[in-house]
Amino acid sequence: MTGQCQYALKEWSVTIDSLFAGRQTFLLRKGGIHEQRDGFKVEHWDFFLFPSHLHQHPRALHPSFGFDLDGPNGSKTPTVVLNTFARVQELIPISNVEVLRGLDGLHTLNWATVLERFSYRNRPGLNLLLLRVYRLPLPHEIQNLERYDGCVSWVELERSLSFTDAEPVLDSGVFEDQIQNIRRLAGSTSPVTPKQGQEHN
Numbered sequence: 001m002t003g004q005c006q007y008a009l010k011e012w013s014v015t016i017d018s019l020f021a022g023r024q025t026f027l028l029r030k031g032g033i034h035e036q037r038d039g040f041k042v043e044h045w046d047f048f049l050f051p052s053h054l055h056q057h058p059r060a061l062h063p064s065f066g067f068d069l070d071g072p073n074g075s076k077t078p079t080v081v082l083n084t085f086a087r088v089q090e091l092i093p094i095s096n097v098e099v100l101r102g103l104d105g106l107h108t109l110n111w112a113t114v115l116e117r118f119s120y121r122n123r124p125g126l127n128l129l130l131l132r133v134y135r136l137p138l139p140h141e142i143q144n145l146e147r148y149d150g151c152v153s154w155v156e157l158e159r160s161l162s163f164t165d166a167e168p169v170l171d172s173g174v175f176e177d178q179i180q181n182i183r184r185l186a187g188s189t190s191p192v193t194p195k196q197g198q199e200h201n
Contacts, residue, residue: 001134001167004160007044008082010153013051015108018065019133020084022169024107025178027129028100029153030117042091042129043154045194048140048163049084050148050155053077065108076144083139085163089179090191092128100126102185128186130179134166 011027018024053076094100097118104111118126140161148155168175183191 002164003046004162004164005044005046005048005085006157006160007046008048008050008155008157009044009086010050010052010148010155012056012108013053014056014061014065016049016051016084018108019049019086019131020135020169022133022174023065025131025133025170025175026103026107026182027131028094028103028107028109028114028117029127029129030120030125042088042127042192045088047086047154048082048157048161049086050082051080060110060113061108062105062110064105076149078144079141080144080148081139081141082161083136085134085136085166086131087134088129088194089132090130090183090188090193092130092183092186092188092191093125094128094186095125096187097124099185099187103128103182106182106185128182130182130191132175133169134163135169136163137165137167 015024015027019027097115100114100118101111104114109117114126118124142157142161145158170178182188
């Protein structure tokens with residue numbers, strides 16, 4: 001695996017830790033406050049994961065993940081460490097809240113937080129991003145620039161960074177088993193794949 005990338009998706013640090021450890025293989029996204037007009041969009045199908053502490057709080061987390069919460073919750077750090085790279089395998093729109101019950105415990109958010117995000121601003125729905133997650137051989141420590149601030153999903157980094165020699169957090173067999181289970185639970189019938197998504201951009 002070789003290449004460089006200049007884009008990152010902001011996500012709670014505890015969720016990135018869970019992805020990095022192979023405890024979960026998907027994200028549930030609604031979009032940041034500044035993105036609510038158009039909703040969340042997969043602007044990039046390959047990206048680094050940018051740890052954020054904004055709005056991260058123990059009461060939003062599933063009990064099996066809450067104990068992992070540490071760090072300066074809600075405050076900005078002068079630097080950010082990028083140690084995780086991801087590729088979207090599928091985007092699965094979810095419009096039925098009951099579908100999400102089957103995913104409870106497979107990700108960091110508790111049920112109350114899932115319901116809140118699903119119904120936010122009276123626009124029901126969430127996007128499930130199935131991810132192939134990779135650990136970088138050497139983390140990148142970057143300056144936490146002011147332009148990275150705010151409740152937005154995507155950031156363009158100051159420069160392209162390497163993801164060469166990144167290794168999958170799960171071997172292929174385990175990963176396939178997990179995503180097949182998630183597809184089944186999510187009732188995936190018409191997911192958007194990277195090729196389709198790029199054609200829509």
